[in-house]
Amino acid sequence: MNQPLPVDQGANAAIQRRSVGEPLTxxxxxxxxxxxxxxxxxxxxxxxxxxxxxxxxxxxxxxxxLRIVAGFLNQSQGHVKIGERFVDSLPPxxxxxxxVFQNYALFPHMTVADNIAYGLDARGDSRxxxxxxxxxxxxxVRMEDFGDRKPGQLSxxxxxxxxxxxxxxxxxxxxxxxxxxxxxxxNLRLDMQIEIKRLQRxxxxxxxxxxxxxxxxxxxxxxxxxxxxxxxxxxxxxxEIYDQPxxxxxxxxxxxxxxxxxxxxxxxxxxxxxxxxxxxxxxxxTSKTFSTGDAVLVTARPxxxxxxxxxxxxxxxxxxxxxxxLGGTLIHDVETPKxxxxxxxxxxxxxxxxxPLGPTHCALTENAAPILFPKSAG
Numbered sequence: 001m002n003q004p005l006p007v008d009q010g011a012n013a014a015i016q017r018r019s020v021g022e023p024l025t026x027x028x029x030x031x032x033x034x035x036x037x038x039x040x041x042x043x044x045x046x047x048x049x050x051x052x053x054x055x056x057x058x059x060x061x062x063x064x065x066l067r068i069v070a071g072f073l074n075q076s077q078g079h080v081k082i083g084e085r086f087v088d089s090l091p092p093x094x095x096x097x098x099x100v101f102q103n104y105a106l107f108p109h110m111t112v113a114d115n116i117a118y119g120l121d122a123r124g125d126s127r128x129x130x131x132x133x134x135x136x137x138x139x140x141v142r143m144e145d146f147g148d149r150k151p152g153q154l155s156x157x158x159x160x161x162x163x164x165x166x167x168x169x170x171x172x173x174x175x176x177x178x179x180x181x182x183x184x185x186x187n188l189r190l191d192m193q194i195e196i197k198r199l200q201r202x203x204x205x206x207x208x209x210x211x212x213x214x215x216x217x218x219x220x221x222x223x224x225x226x227x228x229x230x231x232x233x234x235x236x237x238x239x240e241i242y243d244q245p246x247x248x249x250x251x252x253x254x255x256x257x258x259x260x261x262x263x264x265x266x267x268x269x270x271x272x273x274x275x276x277x278x279x280x281x282x283x284x285x286t287s288k289t290f291s292t293g294d295a296v297l298v299t300a301r302p303x304x305x306x307x308x309x310x311x312x313x314x315x316x317x318x319x320x321x322x323x324x325x326l327g328g329t330l331i332h333d334v335e336t337p338k339x340x341x342x343x344x345x346x347x348x349x350x351x352x353x354x355x356p357l358g359p360t361h362c363a364l365t366e367n368a369a370p371i372l373f374p375k376s377a378g
């Protein structure tokens with residue numbers, strides 16, 4: 001007969017038996033509030049161990065979708081599947097989902113250790129297993145010396161670490177992050193973004209992050225689902241979303257972008273020849289199909305533009321009205337003769353002062369990849 005394992009080894013064996021990194025499938029999720037459609041036929045597959053960000057403006061349906069996954073809302077249509085199990089009929093406490101909220105949701109009358117143990121106690125874990133998990137989680141989030149403190153004695157970042165430890169303690173099949181950094185200041189927010197990404201990778205967690213902060217989503221997500229009016233407008237990696245926006249909404253919502261109107265003159269090899277309304281001729285590659293004479297919108301990121309002294313076919317006249325040094329970048333605000341404002345970003349060398357204001361010319365950088373849209377998209 002096998003000898004019983006010591007407490008810590010037995011608890012650790014139980015930990016290893018529980019699965020992490022399970023896939024999440026949302027199939028045709030629809031939900032209405034009265035006459036309003038909050039989520040409209042959303043289908044999304046999240047791979048095991050992947051962190052997907054739901055990104056979009058207020059009211060786009062991202063928080064409603066998260067609440068449906070958690071079991072706080074019952075969707076009007078569709079199914080939620082975690083691993084190989086449909087969880088539509090299960091209450092939140094049986095879905096094995098961990099949640100980190102914006103406001104931490106810690107119990108103020110309980111110690112840090114008791115907060116972390118709360119979910120373990122609720123599901124009936126033994127006291128020895130609870131102690132093992134609490135100690136492990138305190139060490140994981142680097143809070144070993146704070147177990148006896150109350151939440152009110154902690155900073156915002158420390159409280160967020162405790163909330164994260166509590167969510168991880170129950171070894172969730174899915175980790176849900178609901179605007180978890182919104183209450184933190186900028187520097188602390190970056191530290192916690194790094195911390196959550198570290199832990200997500202360490203434990204191979206499948207995670208959903210809800211945020212309206214594009215920089216946050218770009219920094220830590222493996223893929224981003226940009227949402228609009230209850231639907232997913234585009235799903236892709238941060239690089240794909242930024243460099244290859246499929247719609248004008250995604251283009252404008254992610255990062256900063258300049259718009260130019262123009263006309264298709266024809267095609268040369270794999271590029272369309274576009275004459276901008278400002279007179280410049282740009283050669284642009286795209287997978288979209290256009291015909292000669294089509295009116296188009298061209299969008300270019302500030303870092304895809306450069307200011308040049310001499311005019312040529314690809315440049316157009318502008319007036320530099322302002323230059324701002326933002327860390328290692330110079331942001332130039334320039335204006336066309338017709339009064340349109342354009343942002344140009346350039347790396348700033350150490351000690352470099354802002355250049356003089358006045359007339360200059362604007363063009364694409366050598367490796368720029370501007371995006372073409374039909375003018376009707378605007």
